[in-house]
Amino acid sequence: MPTATPFPDAPVLSPWLRAAAAILPVAATAYIGSASTQESIPTWYAGLNKPSFNPPNWVFPVAWTILYSMIAIYAWRFLGVIARMGSSRRGWWLALAAFYVQLALNAAWSPVFFAAQAVGAALVVVVVLLVMVLWTIRLSWRYDRLAAWLLVPYAAWVSFATLLNAAILRLN
Known part of the structure; x- marks a missing residue:
């Protein structure tokens, strides 16, 4: 019976576990974003x-639905790549960590901007988010270029969101 490969070697993931590790965190992020904005859109915003x-x-919901789908596909592909390569290439864990950190920042932005109505703090979050998305793309590139490309529209949208957040802060 094969055993899980210990860190820092690549993890052994069943297809179902890989799908869950890709989809569930992205779905949770989408849920947090949606739940945080619903009451504020028709009122404060x-x-x-x-x-x-x-x-x-x-x-916004149309763009985020497309982007979250691409983000989940990125995670599914990247997890598959690192599972197949075993311990032959080091450093994959940094790309994976950067991915999950940027996802946490993504989940944090809506509650900060909409629920807390802290536009300045949200600008800080979205700038760090943009840096982390770009770093995730950079780190992922050497392992799976298609996966890295899947995050490019997301980086473009977060760049736009950063500009929009800064403009809203300036105007208010």
Whole structure:
């Protein structure tokens, strides 16, 4: 009977466990974001001054649904790659850690911006999030370029969100 490979070797994941490790954290992040914004959109957020480039509210859930799907596919692919490569390449754990840190920052942004209504603190969170997404792409590139490319639209959207957050802070 095969045993799990000890750290720092690549983990042995069943297909179901790999899918769960990819989908569940992303779904939890999406849920936190959605739950944190629902009450604030028609009230507090509606009353904010916004820049001319602020998209209509319906764009955000559409964009995030697509992006969260791509983020989950990234995680599923990356976990598969590291499971197949065994201990032949070191450092994969740093890319995986960066991925989960950026996901935690993603989950933190909506409660900070919408629930706490702390636009300045949210700007700090989204800037760090952008840095972590870009670092995740950079670290993942050597293991799976397609997976890394899956995060590029996410980085572009977080760049836009950073600009939007900064503009809202300036206008309010």
